[in-house]
Amino acid sequence: MAAIGVSCRGLVSIYRLEGYDVVALAGVDLDIAPGESVALLGPSGSGKSTLLSVLAGLMRPAAGRAYVGDVDLAKASEADLARMRASDVGVALQGARRNLLPYLSAEQNVRFAQRAGRSPDGLKPTAPREILSLVGLAVRGRMRLKPGALTPGERQRLALAVALANRPGLLLADEPTSQLDTGARDEVLAALEAVRRFGTTVVVVTHDPDVGSRMARTVTIRDGRVGGEGHSGEEFAVVGRDGSVHLPPDVLEALPPGTYLRVELQPDGSALLVPAVSPANSSNGATTVPVSSVPSQWNGATRSVGSSVPIVGDGVHLGRRPGDYYGEDR
Numbered sequence: 001m002a003a004i005g006v007s008c009r010g011l012v013s014i015y016r017l018e019g020y021d022v023v024a025l026a027g028v029d030l031d032i033a034p035g036e037s038v039a040l041l042g043p044s045g046s047g048k049s050t051l052l053s054v055l056a057g058l059m060r061p062a063a064g065r066a067y068v069g070d071v072d073l074a075k076a077s078e079a080d081l082a083r084m085r086a087s088d089v090g091v092a093l094q095g096a097r098r099n100l101l102p103y104l105s106a107e108q109n110v111r112f113a114q115r116a117g118r119s120p121d122g123l124k125p126t127a128p129r130e131i132l133s134l135v136g137l138a139v140r141g142r143m144r145l146k147p148g149a150l151t152p153g154e155r156q157r158l159a160l161a162v163a164l165a166n167r168p169g170l171l172l173a174d175e176p177t178s179q180l181d182t183g184a185r186d187e188v189l190a191a192l193e194a195v196r197r198f199g200t201t202v203v204v205v206t207h208d209p210d211v212g213s214r215m216a217r218t219v220t221i222r223d224g225r226v227g228g229e230g231h232s233g234e235e236f237a238v239v240g241r242d243g244s245v246h247l248p249p250d251v252l253e254a255l256p257p258g259t260y261l262r263v264e265l266q267p268d269g270s271a272l273l274v275p276a277v278s279p280a281n282s283s284n285g286a287t288t289v290p291v292s293s294v295p296s297q298w299n300g301a302t303r304s305v306g307s308s309v310p311i312v313g314d315g316v317h318l319g320r321r322p323g324d325y326y327g328e329d330r
């Protein structure tokens with residue numbers, strides 16, 4: 001199946017518990033192009049796994065829009081979601097063993113997943129060996145082994161193979177490298193890269209910054225929203241639809257919540273942050289936060305925004321276009 005993209009606009013996701021609700025996603029705006037490879041990073045509890053669950057069609061958006069290809073996850077019928085899960089989207093849950101049947105060999109696990117799912121377009125399923133070869137497991141001796149006899153890294157790659165059994169256009173993997181040593185982690189990363197080259201969009205949740213640094217794009221989720229992005233190793237804050245920007249953690253230390261700021265647009269189109277002692281007395285003691293020259297991006301096209309950049313917290317609005325990226329001053 002051809003690679004499938006993702007689009008979220010103001011995506012809200014809520015766990016409804018007895019007596020109270022937990023807002024796990026609080027307005028995610030995110031586009032992932034078909035064939036991209038993206039790592040979702042962020043602190044524990046920030047909403048990464050919830051986002052994965054929504055994209056997998058396992059949880060409905062409470063508000064906002066989310067599309068996987070042309071499937072509208074808020075409006076799709078249960079049958080449409082089941083179809084999407086069976087053929088369009090492959091999911092590797094956290095913990096390889098949760099994805100595998102312990103009494104079947106590696107090859108049989110893939111074959112079983114093919115029977116449980118549905119071959120795209122009614123085509124004959126791909127030979128399990130071909131899928132196992134994609135993740136580096138098509139070695140006869142290994143294909144015949146049961147999950148318990150494989151190494152942890154091989155088990156994780158088998159979990160990916162099972163998720164790929166029906167050749168989905170989008171692979172979602174939750175912490176595929178957790179608890180692996182460096183060698184096994186690198187093999188899993190190589191397998192994910194092979195999957196992407198094969199023409200599958202890859203979205204991975206990870207705590208491991210090293211894993212993030214090996215993916216072309218990282219998206220950091222903070223407090224249920226997109227808090228920043230990394231492209232080719234460079235970090236950017238992202239202007240949200242409401243004009244707000246998450247402060248990067250190191251800037252937040254210098255400008256803690258509650259800090260009053262003046263945001264000054266410069267003639268060259270850049271902007272400065274000016275912390276103020278108090279709004280009533282902002283001319284006394286105000287200092288300028290130095291910011292650096294960076295490009296910003298809009299829909300993938302790089303354009304210059306000038307010699308300094310704004311870094312502002314919730315409630316401070318920039319009046320720039322939503323989705324603009326700003327580099328952090330380092």
Ligand SMILES: Nc1ncnc2c1ncn2[C@@H]1O[C@H](COP(=O)(O)OP(=O)(O)OP(=O)(O)O)[C@@H](O)[C@H]1O
Binds near residue numbers: 017046047051
């Ligand atoms: N089944 C659930 N019931 C209630 N609240 C939940 C449930 N799952 C997650 N949450 C809450 O939703 C928020 C987001 O959790 P989520 O698991 O998506 O974050 P995460 O970034 O994946 O965290 P981690 O990295 O620790 O897995 C957290 O406040 C969490 O406590």
